[in-house]
């Protein structure tokens with residue numbers, strides 16, 4: 487379904503585009519995104535689950551372009567916040583949300599929920615691990631010719647730090663500590679992130695289903 491040539495990804499997130507371009511580049515494929523199709527209408531992400539939103543983004547754009555389209559809906563679930571921001575991750579800080587405002591709100595809410603992290607564990611450099619979290623990524627590929635979806639989901643557990651670490655990644659990466667790697671997500675190279683991330687895992691699952699190698 488996506489063998490050879492070009493993969494259309496229904497995203498306007500530059501960080502996702504970089505990661506997909508890297509992953510598909512290794513398979514000899516190019517990625518185009520909604521930055522290449524600026525006139526398509528926005529998809530309203532009103533699903534209750536990541537998977538529902540991913541299917542909606544993939545299908546609406548695939549039907550508009552009349553070709554197979556891959557979509558990614560992802561976000562952060564924080565246990566002490568009852569799973570928030572979840573499917574609201576992109577618009578957590580409200581109208582005109584940006585990565586930095588979303589991160590500020592996350593720290594504010596988590597400080598409140600944990601009493602300033604008074605009982606938090608600390609890393610060697612004193613950084614507090616405020617609470618358990620996980621990144622989730624749902625991928626959906628829709629082919630309008632067959633009206634069929636291929637889907638996959640991935641996640642990665644970690645902790646939210648009380649201060650940012652690293653310059654890489656995007657979104658909530660600077661605040662996300664990956665215990666299994668002993669590193670912040672934004673301290674990893676794209677290759678390292680891909681090997682362990684929610685998106686990397688979801689993509690490996692999807693490519694396995696499609697038998698793309």
Ligand SMILES: O=P(O)(O)OP(=O)(O)OP(=O)(O)OC[C@H]1O[C@@H](n2cnc3c(O)ncnc32)[C@H](O)[C@@H]1O
Pocket residue numbers: 496497498499502531558559560561562575576577585588621655656657658659683685
């Ligand atoms: O819907 P599209 O156009 O793909 O772009 P988006 O940025 O709105 O993407 P989502 O609706 O899936 O929202 C995902 C949110 O979760 C964040 N996020 C997703 N993957 C992430 C990652 O790998 N690292 C850090 N933050 C991530 C991201 O910054 C957004 O705030």
Ligand SMILES: [Mg+2]
Pocket residue numbers: 531576
């Ligand atoms: Mg979105």
